[in-house]
Amino acid sequence: MSLVNVNNVSKKYGNQFALKNLSLELEEKGQYAILGASGSGKSTLLYLLGGLDKPDQGEIEVDGLSLSKLDDQEMADYRNTKIGFIFQFHFLLPSINCMKNILLPAEIGGHKVGPVKKQALELADYLGISQCLKKFPYELSGGEQQRVNIVRALSLKPQILLCDEPTGNLDSENSQKVTLLLQKLSLEFQSTLAVVTHDPSVAQRFQQKFVLKDGQLLEAQRAPDAAPPPPAPEN
Numbered sequence: 588m589s590l591v592n593v594n595n596v597s598k599k600y601g602n603q604f605a606l607k608n609l610s611l612e613l614e615e616k617g618q619y620a621i622l623g624a625s626g627s628g629k630s631t632l633l634y635l636l637g638g639l640d641k642p643d644q645g646e647i648e649v650d651g652l653s654l655s656k657l658d659d660q661e662m663a664d665y666r667n668t669k670i671g672f673i674f675q676f677h678f679l680l681p682s683i684n685c686m687k688n689i690l691l692p693a694e695i696g697g698h699k700v701g702p703v704k705k706q707a708l709e710l711a712d713y714l715g716i717s718q719c720l721k722k723f724p725y726e727l728s729g730g731e732q733q734r735v736n737i738v739r740a741l742s743l744k745p746q747i748l749l750c751d752e753p754t755g756n757l758d759s760e761n762s763q764k765v766t767l768l769l770q771k772l773s774l775e776f777q778s779t780l781a782v783v784t785h786d787p788s789v790a791q792r793f794q795q796k797f798v799l800k801d802g803q804l805l806e807a808q809r810a811p812d813a814a815p816p817p818p819a820p821e822n
């Protein structure tokens with residue numbers, strides 16, 4: 588059964604459609620690339636899926652919830668409990684250290700911080716950034732900040748992990764590494780993964796792709812010859 592149903596969704600900015608009559612489905616625990624040129628509507632789709640914005644027309648249902656029917660508080664709860672976001676730019680708060688950045692969504696959402704901190708410590712160890720947690724974001728390299736961002740997004744074990752050009756400022760080798768890492772982590776956390784990218788070499792690592800053009804779904808591909816999903820990590 589589909590976890591996410593996007594039904595005939597349109598979103599306009601001024602006179603221009605960012606998304607036009609778009610429908611697609613995401614399966615629970617599926618891994619998807621959303622590919623398209625700049626301006627094709629990828630980020631708009633991701634923001635709508637993540638409850639950061641609402642469509643002008645159509646409906647998005649996630650796990651039986653109709654997002655358009657949620658009030659502001661329910662939408663905040665939806666984002667906080669179901670969604671992990673990873674953006675190209677990290678949006679780490681500069682005035683607090685990395686662990687405090689990681690714990691912030693849990694604190695805002697009223698979760699118990701202890702288990703989240705334990706989870707974050709394990710993930711940081713796995714990603715090799717334990718030594719970064721007491722540092723401030725400006726003391727870290729771009730790659731380290733990206734990993735802190737990944738720990739923050741995963742520390743509440745989100746059902747859906749939404750990534751907006753997560754490899755946008757990385758060279759091609761590191762792009763492939765981060766893509767593989769996101770795939771491994773989403774498998775381990777049993778999260779549905781959607782990665783927005785303009786880079787076909789990132790998209791080709793996914794068996795399932797949605798290609799957008801001018802706010803419309805150009806094609807949905809399920810490629811048998813795509814790179815296979817990575818094995819689940821042992822630890």
Ligand code: ADP
Pocket residue numbers: 600601603604605623624625626627628629630631632
């Ligand atoms: P992509 O992520 O594929 O680059 P976007 O979803 O960011 O595409 O944008 C799709 C279209 O909507 C573009 O034409 C863009 O200029 C426009 N757009 C996106 N966000 C806004 C906004 N907040 N205000 C006005 N226009 C926007």
